[in-house]
Amino acid sequence: MFTEEKKLYIAHCDNGPLYMVGKMANRHGLIAGATGTGKTVTLQVIAESFSQAGVPCFMADMKGDLSGISQAGKMSGFIEKRCPEFGIENPQFKGVPTRFFDVFGEQGHPLRATISDMGPQLLSRLLALNETQTGVLNIVFKIADDRGLLLIDMKDLRLMLDYVAKNAKEFTTTYGTITSMSVGAIQRALLALEAEGADQFFGEPAFNVYDFLQTEGGLGVMNVLAADKLMLNPKLYSTFLLWLLSELYTQLPEVGDLELPKLIFFFDEAHMLFKDTSKALVDKIEQVIRLVRSKGVGVYFVTQSPDDIPEAIAGQLGNRVLHGLRAYTPKEQKAVKAAAQTFRTNPSFNTEAAILELGTGEALVSFLDEKGAPCVVERAKILFPLSQIGAITDEQRQTLIRQSRLYGQYEKTFDRESAYELLVEEQKQAEKRAQKEAEEEEKRKAKEAKEKEKSKTTSKSKKKSTGQKAIEKTINTTATTIGRQLGKSIFRSILGGIFK
Secondary structure, eight states: OBOTTSEEEEEEETTEEEEEEGGGGGGOEEEEOOTTSSHHHHHHHHHHHHHHTTOOEEEEESSSGGGGGGSBOOOOHHHHHHHHHHTOSSOOOOOOOEEEEETTSSSSEEOOBOHHHHHHHHHHHHHTOOHHHHHHHHHHHHHHHHTTOOOOSHHHHHHHHHHHHHTHHHHHHHHOOOOHHHHHHHHHHHHHHHHTTGGGGBSBSOOOGGGGSOEETTEEOEEEEEOTTGGGSHHHHHHHHHHHHHHHHHHSOOOOSOSSOSEEEEEESTHHHHTTOOHHHHHHHHHHHHHHGGGTEEEEEEESOGGGSOHHHHTTOOEEEEOOOOOOSHHHHHHHHHHHHTSBOOTTSOHHHHHHHOOTTEEEEEOBOTTSOBOBOEEEEEOOOSBOSSOOOHHHHHHHHHHSTTTTTSSSOBOOSOHHHHHHHHHHHHHHHHHHHHHHHHHHHHHHHHHHHHHHHHHHHHHHHHHHHHHHHHHHHHHHHHHHHHHHHHHHHHHHHHHO
16 A cells, blocks of 8 residues: 555554555565465565556566456455554555566467577576586677677577587687587577477567556556466576566666666565576676666565575565564574574564464564664564455456557567578578589589590590501502502503504
């Protein structure tokens, strides 16, 4: 619930309402608690309050429960009982403008990124590559960039890997060692990712993060990502959300501390983001979290235990709502103690004991005050949402998708000229050149053979001509000699006849 003083009424304690200060909302936050303690309803209440203040939000919906934020809620016995406690006489139930998204394009507008947008670092995490393979992937991206080859979808990257592997000797001197073993490992990881349907995430049109920063009728739009199927691949889920956060950080301008944030980003099941994540990437996440608040973006991690969040990042989460935790093992008991120590102590109760006693809908709450200092922790009850609790029907969802301003903008894909087309064309030209060279070589050989044969024939003809001339000369000489002798004989006969 939003007040005129730009404060968000989130919870109520014995001392009265607990407000989140609008200009401190971009200092990030944490919503934690064991399963069944009320985290989802708390998330819905906070998101709904931001929407009423005109701040758009992004959230992932694991079970479809959050889709109800699009519809008006209704009175129940539980809510009727809580109204006097919260000082609410006549709650105005209503939904907030909601847009649905889905990486697979089934339950919302498709969300896509290009391979280049994802980048080698996040892609390496998604493919679970080792350090050597990550190095090779970085080289492949660098070669593509240097040669002006766009990496848009999976086929671009696969062919680029093949191209680099076939020309490894040419690239090794300039870019570093490229082994066929590493390229093969990356190709296999891509095939596995494709088999899980993740290839649908890569392509165009790529999502424009500014489409998250929309309002309708003065209310912030609620951008809900259908994540039930996406959660089957936790690595894809967490990497995808991290990519979105990185895009916001990269594309949005610096705005400093505003009266209200430009966007609130809820990162549900946050423990998945840090599981099996390299220190280098955790450091990068820490940097993004630290700096993205200057872009007007508040990030709220939702998880089962506060110790799921690395200490360096947890230290940046100023607004905290902690539901009940379980402490059945020494590790869990240690986590409860550590969680209690993160709050500014309230002398009226034992924080550590309270964490174990909280009922459903109750929480320990500490928000930042006007000066950015954490308030004393309070044991409080979270407000009820004015929107519907629970999932909507498929028909309602499809109606909202078709009514969205974004409908048709991302539904139809296209495939422009990129690395795949250029490399295929280059290969065709290379094959044509090779074929032409082969044909010219054949012609050259044929010509040489013909000239050689002609040379042999000419030689034979010359030999034949010389022999023939010799014979003819002999015949002519003989004929001349015979002719002379015959002439003499005839002459003598004639003379002899005359003188007789």
